[in-house]
Amino acid sequence: MAAVAQHAIPFSRPATPGHAVYNIGFYGLGSMGYFMARNLAAHRAANTGSGPLFVYNRSSAKCVQLQKELGADKVRIADSAEQLVLECDVVFTSLASDAVVKAVYEKFADALKVRHHGKPIGAPTDQKQDSRGNEHDLPDAGSSGELDTILSNIPHTHLVTGPVFGPPAAAEAAKLICVLAGDYRSKKEVAHILVPAVGRKAMDLGGNLEKAPTFKLIGNSMILGSLEILAEAFTLSEKTGISASQTYELVKDMFPAPPFINYGNKMVTDSFDGKTGFAIDGGLKDATHVRRLVTEFNSPMPVVDAAHAHMLTARAIHAEQIRRNSAAYEVIDWSALIAGTRVAAGLDAFDSAQEVC
Structure with missing residues (x-):
């Protein structure tokens, strides 16, 4: 062994x-x-x-x-x-x-x-x-x-x-x-x-059987927070004329943790295929469970609230693209929450190559 x-x-x-x-x-x-x-x-x-x-x-x-x-x-x-x-x-x-x-x-x-x-x-x-x-x-x-x-x-x-x-x-x-x-x-x-x-x-x-799934939610809240931080940083980079890929290089040097590396790469390359990652519906479910948990224990997590809102935005845009037969993916990954920050900043939701509005 x-x-x-x-x-x-x-x-x-x-x-x-x-x-x-x-x-x-x-x-x-x-x-x-x-x-x-x-x-x-x-x-x-x-x-x-x-x-x-x-x-x-x-x-x-x-x-x-x-x-x-x-x-x-x-x-x-x-x-x-x-x-x-x-x-x-x-x-x-x-x-x-x-x-x-x-x-x-x-x-x-x-x-x-x-x-x-x-x-x-x-x-x-x-x-x-x-x-x-x-x-x-x-x-x-x-x-x-x-x-x-x-x-x-x-x-x-x-x-x-x-x-x-x-x-x-x-x-x-x-x-x-x-x-x-x-x-x-x-x-x-x-x-x-x-x-x-x-x-x-x-x-x-x-x-206590509930402790393991509770711990899982705590861990996933940190991943959600990582996604939100990356999304906001990459969006600001694009708005200031610094490519998100350059900021991603800094991420790899300064924060070489798997969530930052793996999901950062998905965001800068617009690789949002949920079939090869974690589908956004699962991310929304996790965020909902976390928000229920923080409400029960009076322990606010505003970054999870923001990530939840941005995932909803991404899912709504993707649903409309499916309706119009213009969606790049059948299912989107939860890293696609960057669509929420991009749209709020006047950028294209899923295509980082588009010009600033």
Whole structure:
């Protein structure tokens, strides 16, 4: 197994003989989930000698693609969500919305209840540890308690909330930061499955399931703030006759953090394709969750308010372009919020090559 820095996993290895090689499942092969599942399957095959990763996706094409890429010895396609949860000891999910998350976990719970119904008391049962590994499109932190209620009455079943930090490129490179909250033993098992197979580091947010998604929102608020700062600086640069690309060079020298580098490049090159990044609808949802959180705790974040407004502006302009069949992209990335600052300053929303109005 690849060497991992001691600080990368805040948990000791599960004790032998308690530690076992589990059957692991993965539900959701979207822009993040595909890479996470691929890396997990490849790492397990190379380092643990375990069986294939079970995968399931509403669209089976992604499952077939992954199996073809890695081979049937590393990836097995489940026929249903119910089969996935019944045949696996640990199930990871990467899902699109609150409604989808709830529906999927209700299916899991129904299947597990049927499994346990009618068994003699004390009969052997599998330990199920469900971890939500979702990158950006994060369900509301309060929904974690609802999911726990759905699963908590099922014997030997534990929920671990597990959002991750990093864009699809970081998922592809297995460089995500994994944040875990929930039952301690379950987190310990999950952390050693995820690092280094999927991420470079795991963080422990304690036993309260809501803490991990709350922490994710705090992190995303910083990314939103970074986007807003970049958008305002690049727009001012263009208005003063200094190209945004020159200001971007300063960003790379002075602030070489991934959000500044990656999203700054998208802004200066007008690369707003949401299908290869993080769609603006997801950014608006995150901003809405953050604004609800700051309202609850009386902790203002005006930069998030500004970013939210500029994303709304960008989405409205893009929707009109779609109506007129003039949109460059079917879906726009949340870095397109720069359209809000550009329009306010009299510039073209999505084309930085246009002259100042």
